[in-house]
Amino acid sequence: MGYRKTPFVTLAVLLLLVGSSVGQSGNDALPVLDRCHWLRLEIILGRLHAIDCGNQKTSFFRSQDAGRGILETVRTSIEDERLSIWFRRVDPQYDLQCEILHGDQVRLVRQDRKLYPGIRVEYRQPAVGDCELTIVSRQRSEHLAAPTLWHLLLTEPHTTRSYLIPLFKQLHSGWDLVAKTQRLESLLIQMGQQSDPRGQIVRWVHQLDAPRFLDRQAAERALRRAGFVALAYPDLLNSRELSTEQRIRLARIRRALDVETGDTPQRVASWLRYDKFIWLPLLNHRALQVRELALRQLHEIAPDEVAFDPAATTAERQRQLVHLQSQWLTR
Numbered sequence: 001m002g003y004r005k006t007p008f009v010t011l012a013v014l015l016l017l018v019g020s021s022v023g024q025s026g027n028d029a030l031p032v033l034d035r036c037h038w039l040r041l042e043i044i045l046g047r048l049h050a051i052d053c054g055n056q057k058t059s060f061f062r063s064q065d066a067g068r069g070i071l072e073t074v075r076t077s078i079e080d081e082r083l084s085i086w087f088r089r090v091d092p093q094y095d096l097q098c099e100i101l102h103g104d105q106v107r108l109v110r111q112d113r114k115l116y117p118g119i120r121v122e123y124r125q126p127a128v129g130d131c132e133l134t135i136v137s138r139q140r141s142e143h144l145a146a147p148t149l150w151h152l153l154l155t156e157p158h159t160t161r162s163y164l165i166p167l168f169k170q171l172h173s174g175w176d177l178v179a180k181t182q183r184l185e186s187l188l189i190q191m192g193q194q195s196d197p198r199g200q201i202v203r204w205v206h207q208l209d210a211p212r213f214l215d216r217q218a219a220e221r222a223l224r225r226a227g228f229v230a231l232a233y234p235d236l237l238n239s240r241e242l243s244t245e246q247r248i249r250l251a252r253i254r255r256a257l258d259v260e261t262g263d264t265p266q267r268v269a270s271w272l273r274y275d276k277f278i279w280l281p282l283l284n285h286r287a288l289q290v291r292e293l294a295l296r297q298l299h300e301i302a303p304d305e306v307a308f309d310p311a312a313t314t315a316e317r318q319r320q321l322v323h324l325q326s327q328w329l330t331r
Helices: 012-029 149-155 157-169 177-192 198-207 213-226 244-257 265-272 276-284 288-301 314-329
Strands: 004-006 039-044 047-052 058-065 070-079 082-090 094-101 105-112 120-125 131-136 141-146
Touching (some): 047 082, 131 149, 149 276, 157 177, 276 314
Antiparallel strands (some): 039 047, 120 131, 131 141
């Protein structure tokens, strides 16, 4: 599913003030889930996962700072080897609740109640479907949805830095999503300047059905080494024309690529290189060279679908982007 956005109009000053407030108070909550040694939170292929590290059926953790009026609680449960977490922080400035069910179904809500009591931020990640960010104030509301967290961070940097990243900082102290997103964008630009490996991937996929067993084994090993670069071509890997042998071997490769370690910019860039919605915001990059590169990439990914002038004015580029996005979302 593609990226979609419901407009939200508010004063820039209000947005910056609220974002600053969220970020500053969010730092106070960092240590709590980090100290729960029986669990681990990871962002894997752009989705938040809770991983059990202690084999405890249920656990409870409580931290209180009476002087500052802060109470934090963490409750966990394991069912069918899948971890669920309920975390809450009660603070004079805000109330924060995090619910992660069965390891990957996430609902994260922050309600400000002192400085800006009308601001409510909610992040949802279903088991299947788009990740969603909703910001509600007394005047307006904004709703963003995209396939993964990385799509949200790349396509809506201003809003996610003000609202979403501060929420994630309150769950884990070591993600540094701002730096990782910047690195991811740089790697995508670098990869866009390199030759397209699609032809080689096609040859290896065909070779998975070769008459000789050794040739089939060699192709499978090569695709495993290619890793997430190979996964960037879902049209090749899910084609109805694949033989049973090819499907079995490709399924084995996918299982081998299943990971329980956090995303790195290199892994994500390899995986998302041929996602047209990732390149869309780069059409409005400040550098003309990057805009031209993004346009070339989109012409490769979606021939005859992209009508865009990278040398146009900022206002005209924005108008073209809105038109492109609306076109793609209706297909």
